[in-house]
Amino acid sequence: MYSFKNDYTEGAHPRILQALIESNFDQEEGYGRDRFTLKAISLLKEKMANPNVDIHLVSGGTQTNLTAISAFLRPHEAVIATTAGHVFTHETGAIEATGHKVISVETEDGKLNPAKIIEVLNSHTDEHMVKPKLVYISNTTEIGSIYNKRELTDLKAFCEEYNLFLYMDGARLGSALCSVDNDLQLSDIPALVDAFYIGGTKNGALLGEALVITRNSLKEDFRFHLKQKGALLAKGRLLGIQFYELFRDDLFLDLAKHANKMANILSEGCRNAGFSFLIDSPSNQLFPIFPDTLIAELQKSYSFYVWEQIDATNSAVRLVTSWATKEEEVRAFVEEINRVGK
Incomplete structure (x- = not known):
């Protein structure tokens, strides 16, 4: 995971x-x-x-x-x-x-x-x-x-x-x-x-x-x-x-730039998949809104916080990237939301 x-x-x-x-x-x-x-x-x-x-x-x-x-x-x-x-x-x-x-x-x-x-x-x-x-x-x-x-x-x-x-x-x-x-x-x-x-x-x-x-x-x-x-x-x-x-x-700055770059890939992937955000964050913390069914599937392979219930079927989650986040894992997550979310 x-x-x-x-x-x-x-x-x-x-x-x-x-x-x-x-x-x-x-x-x-x-x-x-x-x-x-x-x-x-x-x-x-x-x-x-x-x-x-x-x-x-x-x-x-x-x-x-x-x-x-x-x-x-x-x-x-x-x-x-x-x-x-x-x-x-x-x-x-x-x-x-x-x-x-x-x-x-x-x-x-x-x-x-x-x-x-x-x-x-x-x-x-x-x-x-x-x-x-x-x-x-x-x-x-x-x-x-x-x-x-x-x-x-x-x-x-x-x-x-x-x-x-x-x-x-x-x-x-x-x-x-x-x-x-x-x-x-x-x-x-x-x-x-x-x-x-x-x-x-x-x-x-x-x-x-x-x-x-x-x-x-x-x-x-x-x-x-x-x-x-x-x-x-x-x-x-x-x-x-x-x-x-x-x-x-x-x-110090190089590590922060990497975290932000990984977050940007995640953000772009979520938007391209048609998902909106709780807040427009320009940093390494993202709060996309996913269907609860998608969240349940993602949690089988990924660990993240469910941040806030939006309505009966959707919730905002928090995704955080770091100085050590692997780009291949970020891209795999984006592929997963496209695969499961459709």
């Missing part, structure tokens, strides 16, 4: 595994003070053309989100996210467990905009309610859409006007940056958000995310928060080695 369930089914790109093996017996400092992590951080700052950001390597996305958000907020302050937002739907209440409410907003495209945020601000008016303080967005979003430069610029200006933090979850940032619809560069992002992370786990790394803090007031004592939340790894070198390998050349 071949999986289109997620983009972390496979282990890691062979170059990363080789780098880990070659450095295995090198003795290094712990807790992110090793030379590999320091080189990776320096390289990332260079890629972003910004030496003033603080960068911390963390093992996973949920841990990054809960550590960062709980560090940035005071006890009475809350997060604004879409109902599809990862911190709202798929982190087991991790943010709430740190004492901070997540206020959800309904959107059709998975993205927040100033008009949606102002509705929340207008309904939280005094000390009898939590105070909205941090705007949480994902790029790509949880349903595959992406933010363009104009949207982020408008969000940043709005957040500055209303004294809000803007935080971007970048678990699939590679896919967003390599989308055909994208007009952002990695170097643009530090000026447009207060903090964000670059996802390695879903783009070829064994594990790891790079949290980038751009707002000076949020940088102080962050390593204390990492330690308290169990996120400061003794063998931090394992993260540093991986991020250095991903960014010493264009491997």
Whole structure:
């Protein structure tokens, strides 16, 4: 059975595994003070053309989100996210467990905009309610859409006007940056958000995310928060080695481009077979709408999520491609939907 369930089914790109093996017996400092992590951080700052950001390597996305958000907020302050937002739907209440409410907003495209945020601000008016303080967005979003430069610029200006933090979850940032619809560069992002992370786990790394803090007031004592939340790894070198390998050349972007290319083949195949989509996604997550009978047949050979019931006989599924997705498997899937769907 071949999986289109997620983009972390496979282990890691062979170059990363080789780098880990070659450095295995090198003795290094712990807790992110090793030379590999320091080189990776320096390289990332260079890629972003910004030496003033603080960068911390963390093992996973949920841990990054809960550590960062709980560090940035005071006890009475809350997060604004879409109902599809990862911190709202798929982190087991991790943010709430740190004492901070997540206020959800309904959107059709998975993205927040100033008009949606102002509705929340207008309904939280005094000390009898939590105070909205941090705007949480994902790029790509949880349903595959992406933010363009104009949207982020408008969000940043709005957040500055209303004294809000803007935080971007970048678990699939590679896919967003390599989308055909994208007009952002990695170097643009530090000026447009207060903090964000670059996802390695879903783009070829064994594990790891790079949290980038751009707002000076949020940088102080962050390593204390990492330690308290169990996120400061003794063998931090394992993260540093991986991020250095991903960014010493264009491997990070090459892997994301491959995932998007495989998604484009899937998308074109589904459209040519006459199927529509729940959302028009330009990234490596697709949400085609199939008859339930076709889904049942496909599930005999392929693994994927049934995302949403559309009507009595049709459902949207989620198909995710990765850095390691095989083109022959993608084309075989397209052949299958043409064979069974007719």
